[in-house]
Amino acid sequence: MASDIQLTKLAECAGCGAKVGAGVLAQLLEGLPTRTDPKLLVGYDTSDDASVYQLSDDLALVQTVDFFPPIVDDPYLFGQIAAANAISDVYAMGGEPRLALNVMCVSPQMDREAVHGVLRGGYEKAYEAGTIITGGHTIQDKEPKYGLAVSGFVHPGRILRNDRARPGDVLILTKALGIGVTTTAAKAGLADPELYRQAVEQMRTLNKTARDIMVNFDVGSCTDVTGFGLLGHSLEMARGGGATVVIESGHIPFLPGVRALAEMGLLPEGMYRNRHFAESSTRVEGEVPLAIQDLLYDPQTSGGLLIAVAEKDAQALLSALKDRIPCAAQVGYVEAKRADCSIVVKP
Template identity: 65%
Template sequence: METEVKLTKLASCAGCGAKVGAGTLVRMLEGFRTHQDPRLLVGYDKSDDASVYVLDDQRALVQTTDFFPPIVDDPFLYGQIAAANAMSDVYAMGGEPKLALNILCVPEKMEAAAVQEILRGGYDKAYEAGVIITGGHTIHGAEPIYGLAVSGFVHPKKVLTNGGARPGDVLILSKPLGIGVLTTAAKAGMVEQPVLDRIYRQMAALNKAARDVMTGYEVHSCTDVTGFGLLGHSFEMAQGSGCTIHIQSAQVPFHPEAYLMAQMGFIPAGAYRNRGYAEAGVAVRGQVSRAVQDLFYDPQTSGGLLMAMPEDQGLECLKALQQAAPGAAMIGYVTQRGDSWICLE
């Protein structure tokens, strides 16, 4: 809809680029008292996408929340993207989201119609996902924030953590990279409308289809590539799995326009934070240009799923995935732990 407000002008940083650095969070939570519970399969200590708590032998509860400032000016689209992004963490655990709560913060002077459009976007994506929004909480604040707290279910034996990758696995990424760079360049008016439309569609696309395909195969590990970028999330998967992850740079899909924009320095602060967090674990073998590396550290809003599975499964899964997620590609493989957590080739 047409609106007086330019939503992105109200935000100091955009989308998942607003995420606090991974290293910062780990240090903050050190030493806090928490209860131990054998039913808690995945908790905060695992740096995973969502928590998983076993209810009975058929069901485990998956919980997650995600919210961010506007990444686009259209409030309906912003709502759609924020909701798709929030539900993605449940898909990344192999689960199905079921219930959600709105988390909303809006400036007091924002038009009611624009606020309603944000919510309509969220409800639209929740409906598409088969999720019921049962309530939420709204406050006034300087910058708009929207997202969901999501609950879903997964079979306790089919939980996909980011710590299950095994030597011999291949890696598949379901959406191309470059979102953070392109949305930063867009703030400078450097991106043509057809390119923007393409990345908006991508960000609003649920990871449900990729998850539904993936669960038909023997997937060992999965995470969604969001605020920490491909290399930040790969770093967590490598450490969690005790393996080395090899990224075959030439195979990694990205939006071609993002490459030029990275060369020209339209790189969000989050990409530098991600580099600072993961770079010590990354060994670069051969020629991988700085701009390509920047895209690999680029924070993705509502990014794709990164999956690890045996090679024969991977080839078939990729074929099936390309129907549901045309940008999907095989981007690397997993070996026993070598000299570095990640090898960029």
């Protein structure tokens, strides 16, 4: 049954690390015609996680698509991770996913079992999310790729945008950082098997639990931490809200052992891209080791939710999250906009 193909050997970039850099993306989209529609509540002008279109007074459609080359060798696990990652954008908007379509590229080296394994992983993960895959589109390509176009629903009054951080909000992160460094080290055979197991487990864990808990609290803004890294996504949150985001690096959950790997220079290209994009808006206050800074820029695949919650609700939300997600941690807060930077990193 098991396929012998090592999927990651068929791809140059892995997972969300393959994402085009945030700065480059903005340039690519510049000058394209934009149409407005009063019913389009969230469009691409705010680089949010998904678009939202109002259908009625109490219902809006959430749409998103996400796909990438293999980040793990096992086809079934790759399918699960890619699906969890794609569906996550709906959760990050505060919505509930309902329908999905497969987006797939099949390379000539993939046998039937491998293709089937990827799809089965996607179907089962979608089912776990209460989402039905109703079809899709598959093309031939040199590198395998997989993901989903996902549709979900949200109440128009309860959309959680990624750019509405309010001064005074507390920031909570629901998954540990270090995925990019782990998969880079794994390519070199330098990732501890237990670290690798935890990284895979975390990547294929849906953000559903975090979303279902979060919507019961006064959350101002939310995004999922993926290819742009914690600081890249924090920057989008800070800029849109006209605020400054303060990250307390000592409180950040990291996958075990990734600091040593980052110190050793096992850093993915995406880390440098993210650093290039966000560094000029970031100020480091106090002693923050280079390896920790690097990890804050590390591109994540199927990362956790970054939630900006009103201070009065922060402890209640955090304790409700920790019941189900032991990793969840308070990682910073939002301040009034500082003149010289959008992000402050503290020890």
